Amino acid sequence: MPIRETFWNIPHWAEIAQYIAALLTAILFIAGITRRVLRWRRGRPEKRSGHFWSRIGSLVTQVLGQKRTLDEKFPGIMHFSIFWGMLVLAAGTALATIDWDVTHLFFGFQILKGSVYVVFELMLDLLGLLVVLGLGMAIYRRYISRPARLQNFPVKKLAGDDTYVLVMLAFITLSGYLTEGLRLAVMRPDWAAWSPIGNAIASLFLSLGDPTNQTLHLVIWGLHIVTAFGVLISLPFTKLFHIFSVPLNIYFRSLEPAGALRAANMDGGMGVKEWTQFTWKQLLDFEACTRCGRCQDVCPAYASAQVLSPRNMMVKLDDHLWEKKPRALHGEVVLADELWACTTCRACVQVCPAFIDHVTTFVDLRRHLVDQGKMDQMLQDALSNLGRYGNSFGQSDRMRAKWTMGLQPPVKDARREEVEYLWFVGDYASYNATLTDVTRKTAEVFQKLGLNFGILYESERNSGNDVRRVGEEGLFEMLADKNSQVLSRCKFQTLITTDPHSYNTLKNEYPANGNGRYPVLHYSELLDQLIAAGKLKFSKKLGYKVTYHDPCYLGRYNGVYDAPRRVIEATGCELVEMPRHRERGFCCGAGGGRIWMEEKEVKERPSESRIREAVGLEGVQMFVVACPKDLTMFRDAVKTTGNEQRLEVKDLIDLVAEAL
Amino acid sequence: MKIAVPIKFVPDLVEELTIDPSGTALDTTWLRLIINELDDHAVEQAVLLKERGGGDVTVLAAEADGVDDFLFTAAAKGADRLIKLTGDFSTADNHALGRAFADVIKELQPDLILTGVQAHNDLDGSIGPLLAEYLGLPYVGYVAGITPGGDKVIARKEYAGGLVAEVEVKLPAVLGIQAAEQPPRYVAYSKIRQIMGTAKIEERPLGALESGGGVMIERMFQPEAAERATMLEGSPEDVADKLVGLFKELGTL
Structure with a gap:
């Protein structure tokens, strides 16, 4: 009967040496892990408990299922192969240990015998092949195809770390196969065919004869064991640590709405001046980064000027935690220009297979810059204006509703009469001279639809969404308080807005300020609901390709x-998607307060890259947006890229008004 | 170095200005006040001097809407002492305001007095020279940089046409600030809120306002479009003849 002969050909002293080595390895492994965990515990507290089952669910889909990793084909399959191959090989080794050192030793029976054993051998043999495949892909990718995102790390020693991991894993797998092959070559068991790879290797060694093969087996077995223990010992000190930190990071990921930023640390100044002011979860973020570079590939700031790479930020911050002679976090480790370059578009967060939240970290670091008053003059002026006038334009708050002049009937004052929909107009739609036409058109559509709506007139303030993301928490609180006070005095059922930035903070951050909850709808959602309810019917089919x-x-x-896509289709337009759409949508470059900052030298503005992407779509005449800032950004970009004749930038409401 | 910075609030030009029915003053119903921009620079310059060479900065202001917030902001920047003159300043011109400030400043005995070189509502002259007169101190205006040196300072005074003079001034002295050496810094709201809990504004009730020496406003009005200019055409001789004729007509010749 087939049975696993553990420690075949291994002298008793070597067997004992192996157990002593295993014990030492375990001690060093635990010490290494502890060293990391203790470092995280130097961060500030942050609550990440609760939702146990959905957290476990994330582990199943994202760790075992490798869902996000598989979003990209080549690197996805590469990692999936190594992950599952190594996991099964490790589990197989564990099972063999239990088989020999527990059941055989104490209870005198073995699990690994008969048909169980041959299937076990077959599985391990084949999954080893999966590892070889994955490692081959990895070696090809890192050293032959060399994508940009795997190059130029700000910490030079990391290239060696990457190589170390590949070499060690390759050596373990190959030496494992060799050990098996040599054993089969000497033993020639009847069931050798169940280990097809091992058997094939055995046939290569048959001619060498017995004493040679036995010696070779012992030597290679020794090397295999030493490498395996080496890998385990080095795990907490190398890139291999991601095996531990990434699942933890996925388990502890935020389950709060993405749009609700954590309040600023106020202990020792606002924001993060030194790394110990990060929360433990942020420190875990840095340590979970495998520098795969997916974030860098999707980052609009990186694409336009290469000042900021979210990957480099994580690499530098992680390195900083372990610096022997700590440099200054601000100015030496991270630069102000990098921090200000972030548009908070969240593309990096969305693609990160380790579920790192880069944006929260950047905002925390920006908060310190704001605390120190370090910012460019344009941003400073915008913030001063926001504080004084409630808008970034530095115009009188009394002019906020100037765009309503001449509208008949006049737009209701929601502070004076009850309305069904309270329209939070937002700064750009209210003050920007080139946008007020669209704002008026929106009001006219609402009037034609017979919506009972009103606005806050001069009592509205900037919602504070981007003020908060710039890092000016105190000003955000002030703006939110003023708006909340007015809102609490108004009678309405639903809050609506055309501005996604206002929408985000009104929906996700205002209720946290203790102001009661009311539904918040983006106008695309409202229009979509009205269409579904049969209250918005179109008389025309526009037939544009957009x-x-x-x-x-x-x-x-x-x-x-x-919702916006359904509205577009309801107007009778044909919607053609750009390559980067939905979750992969590419930022216009204005978010997170970027629209208030001085523009540094750029290769290509994100908005221009986006317009070129749209122009590449055959027959598309219109570029439809659902955000006032997008209108200004893309109208400019259409001009600067010389595409005025080819592409028209339209607000969603333009289509709706035309098709009514 | 002990520095005093008297500042004043002026009408915010972002709002539309209207003239009240008396026809001699701005209508205050809609008026909103804002720090005189150059006074903000004076505060920044004072804080810069303190940061570089140590010292003590006192900011003085007359009561107005928003002055408390400004004073707290100044404290957050680094001002040590905040003094607010209380009373009715609605009719105070710069002569009156200068005298009111001078009384307090005499008592403070500062080495240096920094104030904005001008404000857009200076109808009766800017406040710096007035203060210098009342205090009997030297004055240098249009200053855009200060280097302290013992009992004197070197002030960089800006002239038209991009000229700069370095003027040595014996202390104590009054300097009219054209621009601080760096733009006024931003102070995070959280810092202002924090300082509100610790900083104190000293209030000094104002005696009678003395506006003697100031101007009388007879009429205040929006700029009126003047009549169009007449262009004289023809040869130089013709134009000269026409000009002489015109001068005679107007009685200037």
């Missing part, structure tokens, strides 16, 4: 992808 740009704060932050 594409649609997902605003970051509507899409990635709030998952509103379908």
